[in-house]
Amino acid sequence: MTALALSIKNLSKSFDGVNVLENVAFDLPKGKMLAILGPSGCGKTTLLRSIAGFETPNSGSIEISGKEVFGERKYLSSEKRRIGYVPQEGALFPHLTVAQNIAFGLPRNSKRNDRVLEMLELVGMEGFEKRMPHELSGGQQQRIALARALAPDPALILLDEPFSALDTGLRAKLREDIKYALEKSNATSIMVTHDQEEAFSMAEIIAVMRDGKLIQIAEPDDIYTNPKDLNVATFVGETVLLDGYVKGDYVDCPLGTLSYQGNSPEKDKVTVMIRPEQFTIGAVENGIKAQVAKTTYFGHDSLIQMHFGQNENSFASIRVLGKPKVKKGDMVGLQVEGDVVIY
Known part of the structure; x- marks a missing residue:
């Protein structure tokens, strides 16, 4: 003991x-x-x-x-x-x-x-x-x-x-x-x-x-x-929060069908929490279509703000190491790595 x-x-x-x-x-x-x-x-x-x-x-x-x-x-x-x-x-x-x-x-x-x-x-x-x-x-x-x-x-x-x-x-x-x-x-x-x-x-x-x-x-x-x-979640780090609907072991949200950790919730409609470092960006055909709205360079890393989907208020902030390889206006494919958290 x-x-x-x-x-x-x-x-x-x-x-x-x-x-x-x-x-x-x-x-x-x-x-x-x-x-x-x-x-x-x-x-x-x-x-x-x-x-x-x-x-x-x-x-x-x-x-x-x-x-x-x-x-x-x-x-x-x-x-x-x-x-x-x-x-x-x-x-x-x-x-x-x-x-x-x-x-x-x-x-x-x-x-x-x-x-x-x-x-x-x-x-x-x-x-x-x-x-x-x-x-x-x-x-x-x-x-x-x-x-x-x-x-x-x-x-x-x-x-x-x-x-x-x-x-x-x-x-x-x-x-x-x-x-x-x-x-x-x-x-x-x-x-x-x-x-x-x-x-x-x-x-x-x-x-x-x-x-x-x-x-x-x-x-x-x-x-x-x-x-x-x-x-x-919001106090201890940066977050992307989205509306989602639980379907078994997955949750549907504007960024696609994602796996989540923890037990199934009592309700179908949930809030999806994603950390900025869970995002990856690549070619448009390899993910959810998104447009670069803003990049902020901090030296050791960068924050990239992306707009996606039909809703003008759908934004995701992505953290990447070093200088961003994309610029404002670029179209990219957005993917989420790992499990998300739902509330």
């Missing part, structure tokens, strides 16, 4: 009569990274703060490493929960050096300095121990904040939108480095984010929240390829 770092059951929280968390429940195995993904105001930060002990839920229970820290008759203060917390903007102590910041939560013993140096090496900041926080860049401050959180070897690391204050170019590199540091230390971690790219590139498990509820929790590939509902 897999050991659990965190177990949450039926957690609810309201502010002034408004439900912010509603019966949230999930388990997180040790050594895994979970991303709590959702739009602003969905309750994800309140959930993180409840786990940390900064907020007191109205009901439910929280167990960390098998020990109840919140329940019907139990409340363990945040400093006793063995949690490392990395806020949005590092929040280093401005009057302490880098080394003193990292050592802040460590016992005063002979191994203290060794642990500080070990953490600096882990986050790629060797030689910075005597620097002051104001001498560091935003990305460097976040690395030190992570080192400080990891130093006491906590049961759980919590990261609250750790990259939101950083430039786009810096985020990707820092994401890789922080993911490496967490994996190397075998830490169990939870990151709150509204950025789908962050969640998918870093986490082994993603929990999608909406209106205080946990809508779906699964591995990233399952969230992307088999989203629980249309809202999740």
Whole structure:
């Protein structure tokens, strides 16, 4: 049986009569990274703060490493929960050096300095121990904040939108480095984010929240390829949505007769969801006839908007690698690869 770092059951929280968390429940195995993904105001930060002990839920229970820290008759203060917390903007102590910041939560013993140096090496900041926080860049401050959180070897690391204050170019590199540091230390971690790219590139498990509820929790590939509902589908990636009619194991739609995954729905009329990368384009005679309406080149890939069928509103956005080989006005044949998802 897999050991659990965190177990949450039926957690609810309201502010002034408004439900912010509603019966949230999930388990997180040790050594895994979970991303709590959702739009602003969905309750994800309140959930993180409840786990940390900064907020007191109205009901439910929280167990960390098998020990109840919140329940019907139990409340363990945040400093006793063995949690490392990395806020949005590092929040280093401005009057302490880098080394003193990292050592802040460590016992005063002979191994203290060794642990500080070990953490600096882990986050790629060797030689910075005597620097002051104001001498560091935003990305460097976040690395030190992570080192400080990891130093006491906590049961759980919590990261609250750790990259939101950083430039786009810096985020990707820092994401890789922080993911490496967490994996190397075998830490169990939870990151709150509204950025789908962050969640998918870093986490082994993603929990999608909406209106205080946990809508779906699964591995990233399952969230992307088999989203629980249309809202999740459109939130975690680009989609093409079409009307369709189910006929046995297939669904008829303006792009032809396509296979779909999952069980047969209770109704015949459905919405068909297709991801842009499922499309291929070729000669007109090799698919559904379509016309290129617009191309957008991003360098690493391109988005091609196609118009097809008799309905002027029937458009499909297709993602291809590199520069598009078609231009506006070209007629092509459109095909769909793999199963579609229906709702």
